[in-house]
Amino acid sequence: MDATAYKYIGAGLAMLGMIGAGVGLGILFGNFFQGALRNPSAAKSQQTNLFIGMALTEALGIFAFVVAVLILYAS
Numbered sequence: 001m002d003a004t005a006y007k008y009i010g011a012g013l014a015m016l017g018m019i020g021a022g023v024g025l026g027i028l029f030g031n032f033f034q035g036a037l038r039n040p041s042a043a044k045s046q047q048t049n050l051f052i053g054m055a056l057t058e059a060l061g062i063f064a065f066v067v068a069v070l071i072l073y074a075s
Contacts, residue, residue: 015065
């Protein structure tokens with residue numbers, strides 16, 4: 001195998017972080033909505049935590065994407 005094949009394999013493995021970000025967001029929002037339906041009065045106070053968790057989870061997904069792009073196009 002040549003170097004380009006290794007680049008593609010490495011970039012594909014780096015993109016596995018995007019799977020984790022998608023699963024993490026699904027669990028995060030699913031649990032928030034479940035809690036909000038059980039206790040609607042407490043949902044407003046937990047909304048800030050939801051947005052912070054969403055931002056951190058998305059940041060990890062974007063980081064995985066950047067690493068994959070660096071593997072592909074860095075010389």
